[in-house]
Amino acid sequence: MTDSMSPQTRRELLSMIGKMGGGVALYQAMTALGHAAETQFTGPPQLSGAKPGASVVVLGAGLAGMLAAYELAKAGYQVTLLEYQDRPGGRNYSVRGGDKVVEVGGTTQTCEFSEGNYLNPGPWRIPHHHRTLLHYCKSFGVELEPFIQMNHNVFVHRTDAFGGKPQRYKELAVDFKGHVSELLSKSLNAGALDDKVSKEDKEKLLEAMRDWGVLDKDLAYTSSLKVSGQRGYDQAPGGGVNGAPTPSKVNALSDVLASNVWTQMGFYFNYVMQTTMFQPKGGMDMIGKGFAKQVGKLIRYNTKVTKIAQGGKGVTVSWQDLKSGQVGETKADWCVCTIPLPVLSQLDVQVGPKMQAAIRAVPYNGQLKIGVEMRRRFWEENYSIYGGHSFTDQAIGLISYPNNNFFKDDSAVLVGAFANGAGALQLTGMTPEQRIEAALAQGSVFHPAEYRKEFMNGVSFAWSRQPWILGCTSRWTEESRAAHYQNLVALDGRVVLAGEHATYYGGWMEGSLLSALDAIKRVHQKALAA
Amino acid sequence: MSLPVSRVALVAVTALAFVTNVGARAQDSAGGSSSVKVADEGRQVYEQICQACHMADAKGGAGAGANIPALANNPKLADKDYPLTLLLRGRGGMPWFTDMLSPEQMAAVATYVRSHFNNYPDPVSVEDVKRVGAARPGPVPDCTTCN
Structure with missing residues (x-):
């Protein structure tokens, strides 16, 4: 018999915690149990109860700006979005x-x-653990399909290796693994590692190297049908009279090393590069368009921001219409600014010296x-x-x-x-x-x-x-993080910055979205307290 | 004649304790290692690196969302430490180039920009680069999701 207050399974426990403590508690509990540490996303923000007539001007209709606008509008704010380009999405583009x-x-x-x-x-590729982005894609009806990240049959080319002739990844990777296994086996058998590994681990390692490296009975990595079962054959297995396969010839260690194939093997181990990965059907900009379906009516396009001023009562953003030349102002209680730093650093922005310095401290990769x-x-x-x-x-x-x-x-x-x-x-x-x-x-x-x-x-x-950004991804250093990151993301009066640059997840849409969610939660909190 | 990359890196490391080329890699990247070499001669360094942003005529870009500063007829370049400080430290949207250019290449391109696009004929030396670089340590890339 199950006592309703005594959870019997981990799922029941999590469900109970979720009901009692809400999303944050659930997330913390999941983390403690070894789940969910892969994301800081705790579900969409539950913002509500904006003061009547409270308003926000959002600068930039990239993903961060549009998500900020979407969630703030849902919470009851009057939102205006100003965008330099004639389309939504920013870097999310096709x-x-x-x-x-x-x-x-x-x-x-x-x-x-x-x-x-x-x-x-x-x-162009979305990791499976970018849950914020995946959540909103699903919510906004953006259909995703697999992005083929890992393919063993592609080529690796290095100008100074194999006479400049590209080699199949599977051949180089299997050869690299085989040669390394052989060398480790030899070292183990020569007793070179006896002071590093126990006798039991040594036996286990030898077994692993033989198996994983596909070594022969003498613990050597040599051409064989067994090795060809990984790196491919000279004649692949067939049917009937000539069905028998013939093995391919393994490459010599020095040739394999010259290819630097370990850099590709290592690349696939990266957290953000691991499969499964996704892409939107029909082009990456389907995401930007999906967001724009929700907030498109709030966006004023072709609008170049020229000045951001703020006082005790509100924010005034000056702009110029790039089509008509008309100049104008948008006033609001709060401003969420997602303008990329190479551009923002050249604008007249009325924020304190710390944020000013932070805005100028981050160069971009091109x-x-x-x-x-x-x-x-x-x-x-x-x-x-x-x-x-x-x-x-x-x-x-x-x-x-x-x-x-x-x-x-x-x-x-x-x-x-x-x-x-x-x-x-x-x-x-x-x-x-x-x-x-x-x-x-x-x-x-x-x-x-x-x-x-x-x-x-x-x-x-x-x-x-690109005239609207002058770079692609922000480039922080340990020094600039320590000196400027908190000043960049802190609410300065009525202005808060968000976007790819205001995150530890630079260069990924997930970072932009997480940044926007964090920024608007703080704006909402302050707006309610004001 | 360009130096092998390893030699350039060695010179850079021993001269100014420069960082490795990890910082030149972006948050999302092609994967694998690059053998792209930058030439040693000043004009070629300009064409291969600087003109990506400052344009072939060194007049930069105006009228966009923001400007790219002109290097041609730029009185700030009268002070030879000015371009070196930017190459070593970056400023605004411009990154540092300690992980892409050796001190020799920095001196060569600074000399070229000052003399060719401006009227400051006195050459910039490797010693100038080291002197300016010694004043402050080089940047250390920070990236939790780099690859």
Whole structure:
């Protein structure tokens, strides 16, 4: 018999705690029990009871701004959203045929992709533990599909390895694992680690290395059908008379090391890179559009903020309409500002010196992506690659294969570059035509017979030159975190900042949303107390 | 002729205890390691790195949501420590370049920008870079979700 006050299972206990203590208590209890430590999301905020007539002006209709507007409007505030661009979403964006990409300096590309094809120039993959984003996608009817993050059949290319010839990831990764296992086994058997491991652990480790590394009876990593069962065969198993497979030849240790394949193997271990990952069906901007369906009527587009002033009674935001030239002011009790820092740091913002200093303390990374439209899916037809990424040490960083419409005969768009660091700056400094040429030249290493032949058109997106942000992701240091982070996120009078920069989750939509939720909870609290 | 990356890194580390290239990696990245090298000559450093933002004519960008400062005809560059401070520390939206450029490359590009786009012909030396860099330690990237 079950006593209703004595939980019999962990689920019953959690349910009881949830009912009695609410979401936060439930979350804390779950964390204590080893669940849910993967997110700070505790469910949508339950804000209510805004004072009659209380108002908020939200600056920026990216995900943070739109979520702030949505939850504040739900709580009863009068909300106005001002947006510089002519669309919602901010960095949550997809470039499609007919779209113009205009850069600082006026350089303009018109995307020529066919109907249905797109490039996600900013965010493009969603980790399974980004529960805030997943929650609102579900709430707003944004359909998600798998993002093929991990594919063993892609290529790894390193200019100085294998004569510059790309190798299949599965071959390099299995070889790396095998050679490391052999070396560890040899060290163990030579007694080199006897002072580090117990006799029992040594036996267990030897067994693990033999099994995991697919070593032979002499604990050597050598070519065999068993090893080919992981890295692939010279002749794959078949049926009938010639059904017998033949093994592939393993690569030598020094060749495998030259490929740096451990950097890809390590990449897949990253918390934010682990499967399962998702993408919205039809383009990343479906998320921005999903949010805009909820708050679109609150947004004033093409509106360039020029000044943020505040006093004891409220906030006054001055702006200019980019289409008509009209200038105007929006007054509200509170302001949630999600304007990216490279832009905000150049505006007249009436906040205290600490927040001023914080706004100027965070530079941005300038990533670059290129989309190349191909006539056919040669990577599927000729290489058996269905989604995933082929990696290179060249400036383009990778080429990434589409995650949807497998086996279709139509054209498709590859991500032809996802450049960071010096590679991104080199490509950004080029003209759009030069960037496409570089993408074709570098990407051709993976598919030399098809890459140029099947190329139709391409579009590049250089974040450093996007007039509305001048960068892509915020870049904190230990020093700037210590000196400025709390000053950046603190409520300054009637102004609070939110967005990707106001988070420890930089570069991810999840961070922007968590930042917005935290900011509006504090604004609401202060508004009720005022 | 460009130095191998490891050599550049070694010079940078020994000269100013610069950080590794981890800071150049973003929160979401392609995955794997890059072999992209930056040239050593001043004009080439400008073309490969600086002109991404400051544009080929060094006139920057205006009329956008915010400005990218011009380097051409910029009186602030009269003080050679000014560009070095920015390269070593960053400012506003501009990041530091200690994880991308060696002291030699910084000196070369500062010399180029000051003499080519401005009228300050006296060269900037590696010693200048070290002197300015020694005043404050280099930035240490902070990123809990970097990869």
